[in-house]
Amino acid sequence: MAEPFGGSRAGEALRAYRLIAGMWIRSSMTYRASFVVTVFGNLLVTGLDFVAILLMFSQVDSLGGWSLPEVAFLYGLSATAFGLADLTFGSMDVLGRRMRDGSFDILLVRPAPVLAQVAADHFALRRLGRITQGVLVLGWGLLTVDVDWTTAKVLLLPVMLVSGGVIFCALFVAGAAFQFLAQDAAEVQNAFTYGGTTLLQYPPTVFGKDFVRGVTFMLPLAFVNWVPAAYVLERPYPLDLPRWTSFASPLVAVACCALAGLAWRAGLRSYRSTGS
């Protein structure tokens, strides 16, 4: 389908996203008590990952040679970056259902960018619970970890969170594009999104070398936290990468977005309605 390009297009997408997300927020705020409970529940559910790490460290002093504060630092970065992506793009797994029941066609005829509509669909503010939990662990990690802070290291923190969030957003978009191919198989993307944030919560030394290669060069999750964190913590770089790669996360994020965007366009173009 022909779509106009230009600066106003991004503005239009943002505006559509804001309006749709706002509608879902208003709807969830109708039941305030339920909302508060679900935010809290979301925080607890996502916190279970960290409880697992705490339970492990109740038995040992280090995991793969990393201390608890260092692992908490990794965990906080991974969980917060993923939380940002989950909040903004995390509802895209309903896309397969929309294609099955035919309601996706409604999004196509609306005068707003489809990706913005899909991303904002079922926008769930309760996902702030995940971000809150990630930030809390990150804060605790920062307070307890032993680091000689420099300006570069401090500046790298927000860069990591934003680039990491964008890398995960690209994963969500790629996952959504995959649903055009296999509508029932929406769960496959969980392996990459939820699986991705889970594995980044542990030090790279825990995993096999081929596994680390895979998540560095094929699916560049390592740039969410492993590689830049190696600079901050002055740890050996995974796979002996050169030092400059610590600052490459924003570039990796942009490349991921470009690829995900292409995948999304290809998927959207191949879409055939259910016809019923």
Place this chain on the structure above:
Amino acid sequence: MGSGRLYLAVAVGGFRRYATYRAATAAGIFTNTVFGVILVYTYLALWDEKPHLGGYDQAQAVTYVWLGQCLYATLAIQGGGAEKDLMERIRTGDIAVDLYRPADLQLWWLAGDVGRALFQMLGRGVIPFVFGAVFFPMALPTDVTPWAAFVVTLLLATVVSFAIRYLAALSVFWLMDAMGVNQALMITGIFFSGMVLPLNAFPGALGEIVRVLPWAAQLQMPADVLMGETDPLRAYAFQAAWAVVLLAAGRLVQSAATRRVVVQGG
């Protein structure tokens, strides 16, 4: 039609219903396998640091991981089994139709959930387990006896798992909204079943407590029976006791609900 055949038909229906979604099943197999690989690496690092943690060696810890991935959907450890439909039927009022049926409500839903569990086991659970056995060192018995004992504990685990979720579903008669209950099921299921860490590796008093809660019947017991870490008879007794207590509690709550609560109308 004998009542045994009725419930068998319901179970077959549950099996076939889940067997319909082939792509979703394949996606589930893939996801369980990826999570299994991630968990295996973290467990190996943990057992490397502390060998014989919880009485397991590394191969046993690996076996535990893959059994967990195998039983995750089978026992609906984070929810999402028959109780989800039951909650929806209570919320919409369709439950009135179920109550009219000349069948026992609890047995009806149990039969459907057993059918679902059997499909999730065969269609979704076995492949990640075999993948694990091929690519990682596992501690599997070569004798038939432990495998037979394992199948019995799996059956009992399915009943306990259903009994917990059935009780949770009935709470919707009073709560009307299932969101909070589902979240609670998810959190308790994942944590107390030992999906995050084997229950026998939990520290101190917390370990003592989690090992006697009903969730221990779901993953820990079958794992220990399979790997010969516990006497099967002890495991059966533990699982059967919880099954009886929870099913009885379910019946009590069910009779209270059907007597006192007004069914939702549309």
